[in-house]
Amino acid sequence: MTRFVLNRIAQAAFAVWVVVTLVFVLIHATGNPIAVLAPETMSVHDRAALAASLGLDRPVLVQYGLYIAGVLHGDLGLSYYSGQPAMQLILERVPVTAELVVLAIGIATVFGLPFGVFAALWPDSLLDRVLRGVSVLGSSIPTFFLGILLIFAFSVSFNVLPASGAGSIDHYIMPAFTLAFFRIALFTRLTRVSLLDTLSLNYVRTARAKGLSEPVVVVKHALRTAMLPLVTVFGLQFGQLFAGAVITETIFALPGMNRLALESLYRLDYPVVLSYVIVVAVMFAAINLIVDLLYGVIDPRVAHAG
Amino acid sequence: MRARLPWISILILLALVLIAILAPLISPHDPEEQSLLMRLNPPGWVNGGDWSYPLGTDGLGRDVLSNIIYGLRVSLLVGFVAVAISVALGGVTGLIAGYRSGGWLDTIAMRLVDIQLSLPAVLIALAVLALSGRGLWKVIAVIGVVGWAQYARLVRSSVLSESRQDYIVAAMLAGASPARIVFRHLLPNVLGPLLAQISVDIPRAVELEASLSFLGLGVAVTTPSLGLRVSQGYQYLFSGAWWPSVLPGAALVVLVLAENLIGDWVRDALDPRARGRRRTVTKKAPGLVGRGATA
Numbered sequence: 001m002t003r004f005v006l007n008r009i010a011q012a013a014f015a016v017w018v019v020v021t022l023v024f025v026l027i028h029a030t031g032n033p034i035a036v037l038a039p040e041t042m043s044v045h046d047r048a049a050l051a052a053s054l055g056l057d058r059p060v061l062v063q064y065g066l067y068i069a070g071v072l073h074g075d076l077g078l079s080y081y082s083g084q085p086a087m088q089l090i091l092e093r094v095p096v097t098a099e100l101v102v103l104a105i106g107i108a109t110v111f112g113l114p115f116g117v118f119a120a121l122w123p124d125s126l127l128d129r130v131l132r133g134v135s136v137l138g139s140s141i142p143t144f145f146l147g148i149l150l151i152f153a154f155s156v157s158f159n160v161l162p163a164s165g166a167g168s169i170d171h172y173i174m175p176a177f178t179l180a181f182f183r184i185a186l187f188t189r190l191t192r193v194s195l196l197d198t199l200s201l202n203y204v205r206t207a208r209a210k211g212l213s214e215p216v217v218v219v220k221h222a223l224r225t226a227m228l229p230l231v232t233v234f235g236l237q238f239g240q241l242f243a244g245a246v247i248t249e250t251i252f253a254l255p256g257m258n259r260l261a262l263e264s265l266y267r268l269d270y271p272v273v274l275s276y277v278i279v280v281a282v283m284f285a286a287i288n289l290i291v292d293l294l295y296g297v298i299d300p301r302v303a304h305a306g
Numbered sequence: 307m308r309a310r311l312p313w314i315s316i317l318i319l320l321a322l323v324l325i326a327i328l329a330p331l332i333s334p335h336d337p338e339e340q341s342l343l344m345r346l347n348p349p350g351w352v353n354g355g356d357w358s359y360p361l362g363t364d365g366l367g368r369d370v371l372s373n374i375i376y377g378l379r380v381s382l383l384v385g386f387v388a389v390a391i392s393v394a395l396g397g398v399t400g401l402i403a404g405y406r407s408g409g410w411l412d413t414i415a416m417r418l419v420d421i422q423l424s425l426p427a428v429l430i431a432l433a434v435l436a437l438s439g440r441g442l443w444k445v446i447a448v449i450g451v452v453g454w455a456q457y458a459r460l461v462r463s464s465v466l467s468e469s470r471q472d473y474i475v476a477a478m479l480a481g482a483s484p485a486r487i488v489f490r491h492l493l494p495n496v497l498g499p500l501l502a503q504i505s506v507d508i509p510r511a512v513e514l515e516a517s518l519s520f521l522g523l524g525v526a527v528t529t530p531s532l533g534l535r536v537s538q539g540y541q542y543l544f545s546g547a548w549w550p551s552v553l554p555g556a557a558l559v560v561l562v563l564a565e566n567l568i569g570d571w572v573r574d575a576l577d578p579r580a581r582g583r584r585r586t587v588t589k590k591a592p593g594l595v596g597r598g599a600t601a
Contacts, residue, residue: 015421026437136570140563142513144520145536145555152543152552163544243429247517262521265436273433280429 008292012285019281020071020274024064027270054080071278077271081264086271090257090279096166097249097256101241103176105234108183115184116191121218123196131188138185147178147251164253175252179245183237190233191226198226228295235291243280315567322561326379333372334360337530341367346547364535364550365542374557376530381561384446384515385508391450392511393504396457401488401496403458404465415458422455428517435523442525445518449511460503464496498576505569509562516558532558 042050051057055066055077070076076086119128141149154174155163162171198204199222207217249259261276263269325332344367350357361370403412422430431448438444468474469492477487516533518524525531532554539550 011420014417018421023433026433136566137563140509140566141559142516142520142533142555142562144517144533145559148536148540148543148551148555152548156544156546246428246432247521250521262432265432277433 004296005293008289012289016278016281016285020068020278021064023274023277024067027274028060028063067274076275076278079264079269079272081267081269081272086269087275087279089272090260090275093255093257093260094279096254097242097245097258100172100175100179100245100248100254100256101238103172104179104183104241104245105238107176107180108187108237109234111180111184112187113191115188117195117218117223119188119192120195120199123192128192131192135185135189138182141181143178143182143247144251146181147174147248150174150178151251166254171252171254175245175248175254178251179241179248183241186233186237187230190230194229195222195226198222201225231294232291235287235294239284239287242283312567312571315564315571318560318564319568322378322564323382325375326382329375329379333369333375334358335369335372337368337372337376338528339368343367346542346550348547349549349553361553362547362549364539365547370535370549370553373530373535374532374554377532377535377554378557378561380442380525380529380531381512381515381558384442384449385512385565388446388449388511388515389453389504389507391447392453392507393457393500395451396454396459397461397500399454400458400461401465401492404462405469405484405488405492407462407466412462416462419455419459422452423459427452428514431514431518432521432523435518440523440526442529442531445515445524449514449518453507453511456503456507457500460499461496464499465492468492468495502569502573502576505565505572509565509569512558512562512565 048057055063058066067076074087078084079086079089082089115131119131122128151163151174154161161174163174165171195218199218201222204217204222207221208214212221243258245256246258246262248254249256250262253259257276257279261273264272264276341363344356344359344363346365347359347363347367348355349362349370350360352362355362359369359371361374363369364373399415403409403415406412427449430452431445434448435444465488474487474491477491482490515524515531516536519529519531519533520537522534522537525534527534535554536551536558539547539552539554543551
């Protein structure tokens with residue numbers, strides 16, 4: 001078990017390093033931030049001073065070394081734009097995104113899980129077919145368009161929910177639902193497939209033969225086993241959503257970390273972009289790690305194999 | 307049980323492809339043509355509408371219908387070309403990695419696949435496009451490259467399981483060259499799952515382009531992309547002009563929906579792993595967590 005854990009941690013650290021390095025290379029391969037930051041009227045001398053103050057005049061390898069050292073200390077310098085510590089700017093925005101993601105996963109689970117159970121209990125029934133249709137539709141509406149349709153319906157036409165901003169829970173309803181919609185479909189489909197597989201296993205037949213009532217068989221016996229593969233997908237979706245909420249945050253003008261990252265990309269504010277990428281990469285690696293470990297705990301065969 | 311052919315979806319997709327091909331002949335206006343006197347004209351059937359602009363005009367006085375017609379061109383082009391790039395890159399890597407499994411190339415390729423699949427595609431695409439600037443062919447290239455990992459993994463695992471079969475061993479013993487074994491014997495057997503993955507990926511690529519363009523990081527502002535037109539029309543939504551954003555978006559949904567329904571059928575028909583309802587959820591559920599999350 002210890003070897004399994006250490007192995008996974010090493011893999012996660014390696015993934016983070018690759019991402020961090022890749023971003024550094026990308027940034028240095030394209031664009032010069034001084035050209036964007038300095039006003040056109042700035043003299044050559046002042047430009048050089050600005051570059052020096054930001055450390056942009058040093059050899060690339062030195063910059064890379066300083067950068068890696070900074071990453072290890074959680075220090076990525078000051079934002080070119082606002083002058084505040086970059087990492088702090090991103091971390092300040094994390095709670096908004098976290099709130100959105102937790103709400104979205106909650107909505108997706110509350111709807112998706114029972115939908116999937118019902119669909120599995122009565123396969124090919126009308127309910128099953130309706131749910132399947134809705135689920136295809138759910139994966140065919142791009143997030144940005146769903147958001148716009150919701151805004152048009154609830155903010156413009158009926159004027160019951162705010163279209164943008166943050167502050168009250170009202171501001172989170174539409175964004176969370178927008179983000180959850182595709183996941184409701186996904187969770188429904190996965191729960192259905194997994195539960196159908198489990199229901200055809202021998203031990204379920206035994207439970208039925210013992211004379212247990214159908215709800216007890218499904219909920220207490222089958223669902224528990226059927227949940228195993230779902231843990232992975234739920235966990236991975238959590239990570240996907242954290243970094244995948246860019247579009248939702250943009251449409252609804254939610255001040256989350258993804259929107260800040262996008263704005264920083266537009267104005268070539270590299271320290272902020274880097275901080276964001278590192279936060280996301282670490283979070284992703286951590287979630288993958290937790291999912292892997294959880295899997296090892298739930299299903300001991302995985303731990304022994306790894 | 308093999309599901310019936312999704313005729314309606316196929317007909318819709320064919321119609322959309324035909325419309326895209328014939329765009330210069332059937333579109334009533336030049337999609338770029340602006341007319342400031344005709345700004346935000348409602349669609350023909352709405353009060354105050356004008357049938358010379360059947361679906362109305364946008365905030366710059368451009369014909370919405372013509373932009374949808376040309377936008378379909380962009381969407382279909384992106385879908386097919388980007389996925390072709392993914393298949394070429396991932397397929398070749400997967401074939402070689404699977405054929406020489408355990409070698410250094412295999413190890414490196416599969417590590418890269420792991421890293422790539424652990425990051426949301428939209429994030430990688432955003433970062434690259436933000437730094438390299440926008441443009442239709444850049445978007446296609448980025449979407450194509452970002453999608454390679456799925457194919458590398460899929461082809462590699464198919465090759466691995468196939469190459470243990472007796473007929474491959476027989477071919478080797480008969481003295482067939484590696485190239486002959488790969489292309490004559492392995493490739494045809496990998497084709498089923500490959501087609502299944504392609505049919506699922508095309509709508510995803512279309513959606514990704516629309517999303518990137520919506521964020522302003524996709525095609526150039528003058529290119530008639532459906533996603534871009536939705537974002538340009540969005541600001542007029544609040545004054546009640548819904549057509550410049552809702553109609554291009556609806557066209558996009560119809561296209562993606564038709565492609566998804568066909569994709570579902572192809573997957574059921576060709577991919578043995580997905581056949582019937584005995585489909586098991588694999589640990590990493592590769593097809594479900596990859597490019598799909600363009601949230």
